Amino acid sequence: MLNQHLPILLVVVPLLAAPVIVLLRHSLPSWLMATVASIATLAIALQLHQQVVSEGVISYAIGNWPPPLGIEYRVDAANAFVAVIVALIGVFVMPYCRRGVAPEVRAEEHYLFYAMLMLCLSGLLGILLTGDAFNLFVFLEISSLATYVLIAMGRDRRALVASYQYLLMGTVGATLYVIGIGLLYLQTGTLNLADMALRLPTMGDPRATLAALAFITVGISLKIALFPLHLWLPNAYAYSPSAVSAFLAATATKVSIYVLMRYFFTIFGETVVFDARHTGVILLALSLAAMFIPAVVAIFQTDVKRLLAYSSVSQIGYITLGISLHSVGGLTAALAHLFNHALTKGGMFLVLGGVVLRLGGSALDRMAGLGRTMPIAAFAFVIGGLSLIGIPGTAGFVSKWYLVTAAMEEGQWWLAGAVMLSSMLAVIYVWRFVEMAYFRDPPEGHPPPGEAPLSLLLPALLMIAACVWFGLDASWSGGMARLAAEALAGGWK
Amino acid sequence: MSFAGHYSYFVTILLLMVGLFIVIARSSLIKKLVGLGLFQTAVYLLYIAPGKLIGGVAPIIGDAFEVYSNPLPHVLILTAIVVGVATLALGLALVVRIKEAYGSIEEEEILALDADDELRTRNRS
Numbered sequence: 257m258l259n260q261h262l263p264i265l266l267v268v269v270p271l272l273a274a275p276v277i278v279l280l281r282h283s284l285p286s287w288l289m290a291t292v293a294s295i296a297t298l299a300i301a302l303q304l305h306q307q308v309v310s311e312g313v314i315s316y317a318i319g320n321w322p323p324p325l326g327i328e329y330r331v332d333a334a335n336a337f338v339a340v341i342v343a344l345i346g347v348f349v350m351p352y353c354r355r356g357v358a359p360e361v362r363a364e365e366h367y368l369f370y371a372m373l374m375l376c377l378s379g380l381l382g383i384l385l386t387g388d389a390f391n392l393f394v395f396l397e398i399s400s401l402a403t404y405v406l407i408a409m410g411r412d413r414r415a416l417v418a419s420y421q422y423l424l425m426g427t428v429g430a431t432l433y434v435i436g437i438g439l440l441y442l443q444t445g446t447l448n449l450a451d452m453a454l455r456l457p458t459m460g461d462p463r464a465t466l467a468a469l470a471f472i473t474v475g476i477s478l479k480i481a482l483f484p485l486h487l488w489l490p491n492a493y494a495y496s497p498s499a500v501s502a503f504l505a506a507t508a509t510k511v512s513i514y515v516l517m518r519y520f521f522t523i524f525g526e527t528v529v530f531d532a533r534h535t536g537v538i539l540l541a542l543s544l545a546a547m548f549i550p551a552v553v554a555i556f557q558t559d560v561k562r563l564l565a566y567s568s569v570s571q572i573g574y575i576t577l578g579i580s581l582h583s584v585g586g587l588t589a590a591l592a593h594l595f596n597h598a599l600t601k602g603g604m605f606l607v608l609g610g611v612v613l614r615l616g617g618s619a620l621d622r623m624a625g626l627g628r629t630m631p632i633a634a635f636a637f638v639i640g641g642l643s644l645i646g647i648p649g650t651a652g653f654v655s656k657w658y659l660v661t662a663a664m665e666e667g668q669w670w671l672a673g674a675v676m677l678s679s680m681l682a683v684i685y686v687w688r689f690v691e692m693a694y695f696r697d698p699p700e701g702h703p704p705p706g707e708a709p710l711s712l713l714l715p716a717l718l719m720i721a722a723c724v725w726f727g728l729d730a731s732w733s734g735g736m737a738r739l740a741a742e743a744l745a746g747g748w749k
Numbered sequence: 750m751s752f753a754g755h756y757s758y759f760v761t762i763l764l765l766m767v768g769l770f771i772v773i774a775r776s777s778l779i780k781k782l783v784g785l786g787l788f789q790t791a792v793y794l795l796y797i798a799p800g801k802l803i804g805g806v807a808p809i810i811g812d813a814f815e816v817y818s819n820p821l822p823h824v825l826i827l828t829a830i831v832v833g834v835a836t837l838a839l840g841l842a843l844v845v846r847i848k849e850a851y852g853s854i855e856e857e858e859i860l861a862l863d864a865d866d867e868l869r870t871r872n873r874s
Binding site: 390393394397401404405408413414416417419420423424427428431434435438441442447558619 | 765769772778781785788789792795796799822825828829832835836839840843844846847850851859863866870871
């Protein structure tokens with residue numbers, strides 16, 4: 257009986273956890289509540305994914321109002337896969353928060369921190385599951401508003417400015433998205449995404465559809481931080497608390513990428529988006545720019561958190577490159593990289609959080625001699641770095657392999673070279689850390705900081721280990737990414 | 750394509766552009782939020798205006814009426830207004846915190862203070 261309500265439970269469990277946490281008020285019970293809720297969320301997401309894979313698309317009518325009049329939650333292999341990623345990252349980040357948040361957020365604000373994290377999780381999962389265009393906007397704003405608060409909780413005062421800048425850009429992006437769905441609603445008279453996908457092809461290809469496509473693409477790209485709309489991202493990741501950086505880097509932009517894929521392939525359809533106009537070429541050019549320019553900027557960063565943030569912008573370029581190929585192979589590569597990069601970057605931010613806790617800052621020159629003073633953390637960080645580069649045996653290699661294969665299937669051989677070249681840039685920025693950690697002496701006169709506490713180190717190491725695991729055995733992640741890509745390209749039938 | 754027939758669209762686009770211009774061009778953080786509010790409000794108009802049909806009545810089925818106005822855009826915009834208010838409230842709260850931390854709400858002064866900080870930390874190390 258409960259099984260049929262899984263789609264709504266996935267969103268409601270964290271949504272209800274948030275007010276309960278606000279009532280609990282004390283740090284420890286709120287953390288326990290948040291942890292339990294996130295574990296429940298992961299269990300539901302896995303169960304839902306299982307159901308979708310074995311039984312096909314699930315349609316859930318909220319309040320028993322049949323779609324398209326009522327709001328529908330529609331789960332297929334694509335959004336269930338991304339929901340598993342988001343819930344999984346939530347479970348990794350939660351145990352970390354207990355010790356990780358203490359030095360960064362004031363003690364009396366801890367319960368608010370957990371409440372916001374739950375709201376953010378709920379919003380992200382809502383975006384994934386909903387089959388209603390306007391509902392999606394509301395969840396987008398729920399997750400965004402929670403994100404702005406989480407970023408502003410960083411202890412550096414620059415966190416406030418970063419949060420404010422993100423608020424401006426995020427709101428402009430969300431409003432552009434609303435304009436886009438407004439135009440679609442005016443044409444089709446429906447907000448149900450599946451219904452819209454059926455009605456749009458009968459409309460011909462009027463200019464209003466084109467305008468809607470443009471508004472939605474630019475609005476969502478702002479949330480994705482697609483180059484050159486990424487300006488909010490580096491500061492937001494650099495100054496927010498470490499746990500928040502890890503959570504956001506692994507989930508927020510990924511969910512927006514899913515939304516873009518959904519609109520491109522399921523709602524508008526490939527013929528409108530890619531065949532009738534040059535969206536693919538524009539996206540390809542922007543992806544290439546994203547792969548190179550932010551990677552070069554990352555090389556010159558003096559702060560490791562900012563370095564990772566710029567590297568994120570660059571890695572998003574690989575994902576959108578997969579989309580721009582508009583083939584099942586390209587989408588598989590994009591979705592696989594979405595999963596692998598979430599693990600890699602989330603793990604690296606978590607490792608870095610432990611290092612920052614011991615060293616008191618994330619400036620690169622503080623990391624001198626880290627290979628000797630904190631050998632485990634430094635080694636884990638380097639493994640993560642290898643995955644960013646795409647060395648065989650790590651998750652990053654698998655998705656880059658898919659990407660290169662997909663590009664070759666399309667006859668775009670030169671893209672393989674571009675991916676290689678861009679990986680070389682990743683080698684340089686990862687090397688800057690390696691040189692500092694292993695080839696410099698630790699600063700004298702300070703007692704060696706010692707490893708981060710186990711509660712911080714363990715989730716981080718698990719994520720990095722998962723990154724190696726899925727690098728050696730990609731049958732699960734690759735298979736699921738392929739199923740998701742086929743679901744996206746096949747549309748909602 | 751008459752101007753009068755598309756009057757509401759022209760107003761919408763004008764307001765959108767004015768709002769966006771304020772967000773970009775003004776240095777005061779408060780004024781930026783005012784511009785953002787204007788930008789969001791303009792979209793409400795985009796939804797509300799097509800919901801009205803000339804001669805249309807409230808959607809209550811009766812023998813005397815044939816043309817009904819669509820109530821759904823109003824409901825949607827009610828939600829969007831709530832979202833807009835929440836965003837504005839959070840934005841203003843952030844500005845208060847920024848004022849406390851920096852002693853200014855002018856973007857240029859804040860960025861200059863940040864640049865000073867960065868220079869100082871770099872010289873120290």
